[in-house]
Amino acid sequence: MSDINKLKSTASQVRRDIVRMVHAQNSGHPGGSLGCTDFVTALYFELMKHDPNFDMDGKDQDLFFLSNGHLSALWYSVLARSGYFKPEELATFRTLDSRLQGHPTTKEGLPGVRIASGSLGQGLSVACGSAITKKLNRDSGLVFTLHGDGELQEGQIWEAAMFAAQHKIDNLIATVDYNGQQIDGPVNDIISLGNLRAKWESFGWQVLEMNGNDMDDVIKTINQAKTLTGKGMPIIILMKTEMGMGVDFMMGSHKWHGVAPNDEQLKDALSQLEETIGDF
Numbered sequence: 001m002s003d004i005n006k007l008k009s010t011a012s013q014v015r016r017d018i019v020r021m022v023h024a025q026n027s028g029h030p031g032g033s034l035g036c037t038d039f040v041t042a043l044y045f046e047l048m049k050h051d052p053n054f055d056m057d058g059k060d061q062d063l064f065f066l067s068n069g070h071l072s073a074l075w076y077s078v079l080a081r082s083g084y085f086k087p088e089e090l091a092t093f094r095t096l097d098s099r100l101q102g103h104p105t106t107k108e109g110l111p112g113v114r115i116a117s118g119s120l121g122q123g124l125s126v127a128c129g130s131a132i133t134k135k136l137n138r139d140s141g142l143v144f145t146l147h148g149d150g151e152l153q154e155g156q157i158w159e160a161a162m163f164a165a166q167h168k169i170d171n172l173i174a175t176v177d178y179n180g181q182q183i184d185g186p187v188n189d190i191i192s193l194g195n196l197r198a199k200w201e202s203f204g205w206q207v208l209e210m211n212g213n214d215m216d217d218v219i220k221t222i223n224q225a226k227t228l229t230g231k232g233m234p235i236i237i238l239m240k241t242e243m244g245m246g247v248d249f250m251m252g253s254h255k256w257h258g259v260a261p262n263d264e265q266l267k268d269a270l271s272q273l274e275e276t277i278g279d280f
Contacts, residue, residue, distance in 0.1 A: 002046055002219050009276040010081065011041040011215070015246045016273045017077035017280065021093040023266040028094060028102065031256035032148065033074035035179050035212070035241035040074055042218045043144060044082045047226075052083035054111035062141045063130055065115060067123020068148040068177065069103040070258070075112075076100050080280070084111040087280040121154025123147060124174060128164050131172040142229060145174045150182030153191045158203070164234040165204030173225045175237040177212065181254040196238055205236045212239035247272055 014037050022028030044050065048062040066075050073093060080087040085099075092098035099108040103118030115126050123145050131143040151157065164172060178196070180187050187193060200207045206228050210221035225235050243257070244250025247269045250261075261269055 004215050004219070007038075007042055007045055007215050007219075009274070010045055011037050012246070012274045013277040013279075014041055014074065014077045014081060016270060016275055017081075017087075017090055018073045019247065019261055019266060019269045019273070020279065021073045021077070021090055022260045023263075024091070025094040026260045028073050028260055029070040029258045030073070030247075030260065031181070031243040031250060031254070031258075032068065032177060032179065033071045034247060034250065035243045035245045036071060036146065036177050036239075037074055037245065038215050039175065039177075039212045039218055039239060039241075040078050040146070042215060042222065044078045046219060047222050048144065049141065052111065054084060056114060058114075058141060059137075060140050062144060063114065063127075064144045064146075065123045065127050065130070066104060066117055066146055067127075068120060068146060068151055069116070069118025071146070072100070072102060072104050072118075075104065079110075079112040081277065090280045120148070120151040121156040124157055124160035124164070127172055127174065128160050128167075128169055131164075131169045132167065134171055135169075141171075142226070143172045145172075147174065147176050148182065149176055149178045149180065149187050149193060149196075150190065152176065152193055152196070161200070161203045161205065161234075168232045169234050170228075170230050170232050172234045173222070173229070173237065174234065175239050177241055178238050179241045179243045181243045181252075181257065183254065183257045185254050200236050200238075204233060206231075206233045207236055207238065209238045209240070212241040213245050 018033045022030045093100045099110040104113045105116045127145045211217045250256040
C-alpha cells in the first residue's frame with residue numbers, strides 16, 4: 001500500500017531542492033523540473049525496483065533514462081534523496097568540476113546516471129536498446145523514460161517509436177511530460193503535436209493518460225502500465241503536468257523553462273514549499 005502522504009512530503013522537499021539549486025548558480029531549468037517532480041519521486045520512492053549501490057548493468061533492476069536532460073536538478077535531487085549520493089553534493093550543482101553538471105553526464109561517474117542526456121530526441125533510442133538487452137538476458141527489469149512534449153518534435157523519437165513496436169519491446173514504459181510549453185513558447189505555437197494519443201496508437205503503442213501532478217493518479221497509472229508489460233507492445237503514458245507546479249508565480253508559463261529565481265523570488269517560492277526532510 002502506497003504511503004501517499006510520505007510521497008507528497010518527499011516531493012515537497014525535492015521542489016525546495018530544485019529552486020535552491022537553480023537559484024544558487026542563477027542557471028538551470030526550474031519549470032519542467034517542478035512539473036515532473038511528483039512523477040520522478042513516485043518512480044524512485046515507490047514504483048521502480050532499483051538499488052542505490054549503483055552498477056551500470058542494473059541486472060534485474062528497473063532502469064530510468066531522463067531524455068529531457070535539462071530537468072537535471074529534479075533528477076539529482078531524487079537520486080540524492082533516495083541514497084545514490086549525499087544530499088550535500090547538491091550544493092555543487094552547475095559548478096566547475098562538479099559531477100552535477102547542467103545536463104547529466106557519465107564522465108564523472110555519477111551514481112544513477114547511465115547516459116549523458118539533454119541532446120533531445122535520443123533517450124527513447126537508448127531505452128529501446130536497454131530494453132532489448134534485458135529481454136535477451138532474460139532480465140526481469142523494466143525500462144522507464146521521461147520525455148518533453150517539445151522533444152517529440154525530434155524525428156529520432158518517431159524512428160525509435162517505430163522500432164519499438166516492430167520489435168515488440170514490451171518491457172518499456174515511456175512517459176511524455178505533456179505540459180504544452182517549450183523554451184520558445186506554447187508547443188502548439190511552435191509545432192503542434194496534434195492528436196498525440198492517436199499518433200502513438202497508430203505507431204503501435206499502448207497509450208495511457210494521467211495527471212502527473214496528482215500522486216494518487218501517478219501511482220495508479222504506472223501500476224496499470226506495469227500490468228500491460230509482456231503483452232507484445234511498448235507502453236507510453238501521456239502525462240499532463242503544470243510547468244512550475246508548486247510555485248504559483250512559475251506555473252503555466254514557458255518563461256520559467258530556463259530562468260532562475262532571484263533572491264526575492266526564491267524566498268517566495270520556499271514559503272510555498274514545506275521543508276519536510278531537511279535542506280541540504
